[in-house]
Amino acid sequence: MTRQLTLGLVGLIALSSAVSMVHATKEATPDSAIDDVEIPTFKSTKIEAPFLEQFTYGWPQNWHTSNATKESSDNGEIFSYVGQWSVEAPHVFSGMKDDLGLVAKTPAAHHAVSASISKPIDNTEKTLVVQYEVKAQNDLVCGGAYMKLLTDSNDGIKFKEFSNETPYTIMFGPDKCGTTDKVHFIFRHKNPITGVYEEKHLESAPQSKVGRITSLYTLVVRPDQTFEIKINNQVMSSGSLLEDFKPPVNPPKIIDDPKDSKPTDWVDEAKIPDPNARKPDDWDENAPPKIPDEKATKPDDWLESEETEIPDPEAxxxxxxxxxxxxDWVAPLISNPKCQGRGCGPWIRPLISNPNYKGKWSPPMIDNPAYKGVWAPRKIPNPNFFEDLQPSRFEKIGAVGFEIWTIQNDLLFDNIYIGHSVKDAETLAAETWEVKYAVEKQLEELANPTKKNEDSKEKSKDKELTLEENPVAFILQDLREFFAMLRKDPSNAVNTNPLSVFVLSGIVGVGFGLMLIILGLKSGVSNESATAQTKKSDMPTADDKKQGGEDEDASASGSAISANTTDEQPVRRRTNVAGDAE
Known part of the structure; x- marks a missing residue:
């Protein structure tokens, strides 16, 4: 009986295996295809720049995490930069082998890390190019991914104290949370008269593009005061430093006199009621706007004695x-059938507009003879006026930093370029981003085949069935195709319709398993009856001992398999801890 029950259970397991194989068929193609994707190996660039970071050799000595605290501007709450950083390879759609990046590891935390620039960058009469990659491996719902170019200081930049209060020259990059979704471009400008710094924000900032596929962000500022913001090598915004930022770089030459005030006798009402106007004698303010139509007559078929609603006689x-x-029970009301197409109940004259209605009288408005016009303060020269026609001569840049807060972790930054050559930045992008982007897109499409074709599916009038949306119809359609092909070419039918083969195998396995279980139960009942008749004591027989030995052997064997299957396999782990040497 035990053997028969075991065979029956094997049959049931066949169904489970068939179902698993059905799903495996659906996913096998992407998995095998992903394994076949040729992934290039990262190679360090030969490009040189004032600052270029690919996180290869020597990065631990240059990057420093912050131990600073940050005070909230809303309620004064103090936060610490507890977010951990790591340099590691991406774990989502990795487009290059051995390609490492700087990763913000802690969810819902403030992160701050910075790196020095060996020689401060002076952008006087030069083109400034800022470029880096962002990869939100867990997507980015709420968080910043912008970079700050820290202002050089005679006292040196205190990396351990890097915070939101640390002076920066330029802040550039994506920021997304709630209604905010834009690419920041902010530069700090020094007032040459007062010496006070003021942030200049790009007014029409482009929308960000951050996801699990690596995005490339590029900022180009030229000596002619023009700028470009590119995302994935496409220009998303362009303009002038002198015209497209708020507040503007240069203040107005003429301003309102802050000491001037409107005279007390100034009249700025252009119209006044006519003091000489009088209400006409025939003006009736009490006349109603609507009156009954005296010309109206009651229709001949109007039934005044009938109610519009009557109790339901069938209730x-x-x-x-x-x-x-x-x-007391009352029958529900229904529409009176006698009133269909005619009126019922008391007849009332319809209302029409009253030709004598004039409403409340008010005097007409006339020009105010005392009107002096709209008052405005007098204009004076702006005592704080200055004119800086070359704001692209930014303060010297002494370091690079990421000071962000993000809900999602595993935000990766890579291939940071800060220099003066648009060509070198484009070459670096061609060597790195363009290569990995193409591979990552391919991996994404293979991992999510439905996403690749969702646009074409939406446009298709005859949408194909899918296993996820309608499994029953999908399997029936596949079975019909299988049997139709089976008559003509059995071998080809088996090869081209594996889903039908799996389903049929499962059905046969279930039927066979159930049959064996039933036979086993019947056999067990018969054996128990026969044993009850032949046994005369409770002492084990020779057969019992033999069977018991077989069961113990089987039990021991099963324990060994269980132990083997639970043995932990060695896991290769890579420890990536951001260096913090100073």
Missing amino acids: VKPEDWDDDEDG
Whole structure:
């Protein structure tokens, strides 16, 4: 009986295996295809720049995490930069082998890390190019991914104290949370008269593009005061430093005199009621706006004695209705059938507009003879006026930093370029981003085949069935195709319709398993009856001992398999801890 039950269970397991194979068929193609994707190996660039970071050799000595605290501007709450950083390879759609990046590891935390620039960057009369990659491996719902170019200081930049208060020259990059979704471009400009710095924000900032596929962000500022913002090598915004930032770089030459005030006798009402106007004698303010139409007549078929609604003659009081508890039963009302197409009830004249209605009288408005016009303060020269026609001569840049807060972790930054050559930045992008982007897109399409074709599916009038959306119809369609092909070419039918083969195998396995279980149960009942008749004591027989030995051997064997299957396999782990040497 034990053997028969075991065979039956094997049959049931066949169904489970068939179902698993069905799903495996659906996913096998992407998995095998992903394994076949040729992934290039990262190679360090030969490009040189004032600052270029690919996180290869020597990065631990240059990057420093912050131990600073940050005070909230809303309620004064103090936060610490507890977010951990790591340099590691991406774990989502890795487009290059051995390609490492700087990763913000802690969810819902403030992160701050910075790196020095060996020689401060002076952008006087030069083109400034800022470029880096962003990869939000867990997508980016709420968080910043912008970079700050820290202002050089005679006292040196205190990397351990890097925070939101640290002076920066330029802030550039994506920021997304709630209604905010844009690419920041902010530069700090020094007032040459007062010496006070003021942030200049790009007014029409482009929308960000951050996801699990690596995005490339590029900022180009030229000596002619023009700028470009590119995302994935496409220009998303361009303009002038002198015209497209708020507040503007240069203040107005003429301003309102802050000491001037409107005279007390200034009249700025252009119109006044006519003091000489009088209400006409025939003006009736009490006349109603609507009056009954005296010309209207009652229609000949109007039934004044009939009600518009009557009790439903077919309604019956429910059997469980209790007048003492529920009250007197009243039949529900229905529309009176006699009133169909005609009026019922008391006839009332319709209302029409009153030709004598004039409303409340008010005097007409006339020009105010005392009107002096709209008052405005007098204009004076701006005592704080200055003119800086070359704001692209930014403050010297002494370091690079990421000071962000993000809900999602595993935000990766890579291939940071800060220099003066547009060509070198484009070459670096061609060597790195363009290569990995193409591979990552291919991996994404293979991992999510439905996403690749969703646009074409939406446009298709005859949308194909899918296993996820309608499994029953999908399997029936596949079975029909299988049997149709089976008559002509059995071998080809098996090869081209594996889903049908799996389903049929499962059905046969279930049927066979159930049959064996039933036979096993019947056999067990017969054996128990026969044993009860032949046994005369409770002492084990020779057969019992033999069977017991077989069961113990089987049990021991099963334990060994279980132990083997639970042995932990060695896992290769890579420890990536951001260096923090100073």
